[in-house]
Amino acid sequence: MTVQITARQFHEADGVEDWRSLYHLVSAHFRTDSLAEGIALVDESGQLASEDEQRHLSVDLRHAGVTVSLSRRDIELARQISAAARALNIPADPTAVQLINVTLDVLVSAKVLPFWRALLGYREISDTYLADPACRGPAFGLQKMEAARPQRNRMHLDIAVPHDQAEARIAAALAAGGHLVSEAHAPMWWVLADAEGNEACVATWVGRE
DSSP, rough: OOOOHHHHHHHHHOTTTTTEEEEEEEEEEESSSSSHHHHEEEEHHHHHHHHHHHHTTTTEEETTTEEEEETTTTTTHHHHHHHHHHHHTOOGGGGOEEEEEEEEEEEEEHHHHHHHHHHTTEEEEEETTEOOSSSOSSSSEEEOOOSOTSSSOEEEEEEOOTTTTTHHHHHHHHHHHOOOEEETTTEEEEEEEEETOEEEEEEEEOOOO
């Protein structure tokens, strides 16, 4: 069994230029002109993946594109899927890659995690993280806070984007009326807010190695 690798090690490998690390996964988006094109790429990806790799392979198929997600350790499979896409004349678009998490600030995660697990019907990944077993909805995370904040929102979105797209995404959000709350943890994450103070984080893999 291949040992897990860091995001930096993945990106330093050859032949993975189409792929971007988002937390523990790597993803690539391929633009298509029809559902038939996407199905052809999905079929090819399934045939390329070993039985073990298929357990970590996730595919989102739409008329306009296919998003493929893998474990970071599956470097060779990433190369092969990119090669298959090129052979099918399906271009990669790294700017379309992202991952959305809903994050709730809590004092004691053990007290609230069972409620959210039952309410969402999600699977427990860790004592602070839940995931949709059907991969339909965003993941749900708990983030510890030191003291209650009754006058501040306690739930926010985490938007994981490719490391080379973060500044453009932040600039677009600021131009759309948002403001920067904190960049103390950048480039791991930036905290932004809308005009009414509702917060969201833009996150990258950098600093998570």
